[in-house]
Amino acid sequence: MIKRTKTRETILNEAIFIASKTGFEALTIGKLSKAVGMSKSGLFAHFNSKEQLQVDLLKAVEKKFIEIVIRPSLQAHRGEPRIQAFAKNLLKWDDSEFMPGGCMLHTASIEFEDRPGPQRDFLVHYQKYWIDFLAKAANIAIEEGHFREDLDTQLFAFEFHAILPSYHFSSRLLNDSQAENRAWKMVNKLLENARI
Secondary structure: OHHHHHHHHHHHHHHHHHHHHHOOOOOOHHHHHHHHOOOHHHHHHHHOOHHHHHHHHHHHHHHHHHHHHHHHHOOOOOOHHHHHHHHHHHHHHHOOOOOOOOOHHHHHHHHHOOOOOHHHHHHHHHHHHHHHHHHHHHHHHHHOOOOOOOOOHHHHHHHHHOHHHHHHHHHHHOOOOOHHHHHHHHHHHHHHHHHO
């Protein structure tokens, strides 16, 4: 059982690396089986279908997101310091070596946004959870006296959520050397407005 779990983890890590560069639809069982040195039937024993592979891949990426972005951020003091930690870890996340194409949750959202199915269902659930998580973090910042009491925390979460796609687009598509600097200006402006 441990060996099977380890093999599955190895397959998913390779799938993340490939799909990050090529997209989810371009990731095939054949391409992945060749990359991990396994037969197609061996891969099917783990995933049964391309659709299941895509869903399991998204779940693996979400798990890494929690480990890289959320958990370390929760070590920061409650309120604004924690939100600043989220921003720092979020930008670091988009530059993760295991995802050479950047945040797969962002790119998958674009790829599956108009396509009903379990991939889209997972992404909707994940995005709603993340936005709610950010709104709760803003509410905690209000409780801690860091943010003003009349702050629209849902709007704050909406605007915070927009930072990653902006950074991703500028740094990857436009190859803008100022992308990170501008992303931090967005973060600082958002925090400044929340304090007023």
